[in-house]
Amino acid sequence: MSQAIILFTHIPKTGGTSIKKSLISGRNVKEVKFSGLKKFFLEDHDEIEFLNGHYPYGVHHFLRARRKKYYFVILREPLDQAISYYYFVKQCDHSSYRHPHLEDVKKYPIGEFYKIKEYQNIQTKYIAGFPCHPFSKLLPEMFGSKLLLRYAKNNLEHNYNFFGLLENIDACQEILAMELGLSNLKIKDISKITRDRPSAEELDKESKKSIFEANALDFKLYEHSKKVFHDRYFG
Template sequence: MTDNKLNNDQNKLLIFLHIPKTGGTTLTNIIRNQYLRNISYSADRSGLIPSGVLDYKDELEKASTLCGHFWFGVHNYFSRSSIYITMLRNPIDQVISWFYFKYKNPQYNQFDSSFEEYISSDEFNYFTDNVQTHFICGDGTADLERAKQNLTKYFSVVGITELFDESVFIMKKELGWNNIDYSKENSNPSRPNRNQISKLTINKIKEKNKIDLELYNFARKILENKIRALGFQDRQELDIFKSTHKGL
């Protein structure tokens, strides 16, 4: 395993902004297989706010990557050049996955009420209300235009969970990665899929996540354009990769 150059500049720090329940644990393991010096950012230790990166100031001078749950903007707290990547997920599935991971998993917090009650509860509003846009804006707000600008200006690749294999393949091509084989990590096969959730509840999720839905569709179109632009040989390589991994 050897460090790769990022956009022909090995001094750039690769920042993986890991939004919860978007396939980020699996992607983090892929990233770690590419680089020798990786920092795993702990939100429990440093919080979600970008300035939390100051807890890692000395390590960042030599690191190749910074991966973890934090809002956009950490690059403002160090002088090195950097490049972002992230994953976005259809917010309906992201919200469902978050609830069953966080509140119905014996390893974590328990929540006695139902998923339907969770969606209607103001107490848990942050993680049911445009959380992906909050992360991309970087200050706890959900400003769609600012989020789009951040994705366009600062992110090399914005992956899509529903197109996980395609996302990883594009990252491989743009960032010079080598082996991108993976196993699914941190998934919950016992959680219901959206077809098992009432239409009323699905509509509530959509209503609370209008901005996330727009941001997701915006990013998905960008990724799909990159996929369509692949040459014949790359398309063949992608097809083989997809046939052996089957996505998340």
């Protein structure tokens, strides 16, 4: 494993569970689970190799370990990610685990669900990260949105060691393996796959329109990231 601390910006429903298992499966990796900033700040970071969990860019500001950091993220086509997330939450309704957002999914159809600001532009928010995302909420919406998108684009191009696209996951795994000095990253985990979801083509027009409008930043960021990714690795 690389001597750098691996920081994977695991955005929900972007293939992250498979990527994570690829990195740690069969390897003696010292991982720490991110469970919020307060707890993370109090933990011992001296031997950490991989930070597990859902956290935004910028968490390195709270790492006390003085080693190099290796940041990477995988993006997903936003309409597909939005559908997958909604129906994944819907299926997490068991006595052993109920998703924190389950009540909103039960209450609202998918088009209405994404009118709730908390669920909008998740990929942009994660990649813009800390402190940009908290600060942007203090600004008028137009200025906050511009700031988020600008920071997300800048972080992808200049602050992430690697970013990839779920649609090119095989190539992404090969690049990660080479950069981190690993092999056998092509592990597919199906434990968190979304079942019984419509495809983007099957979704009704009104719901699609609502998702496009609510997640406009994610669509802009994804188009930008596709161009940069292909120019960088296949140009």
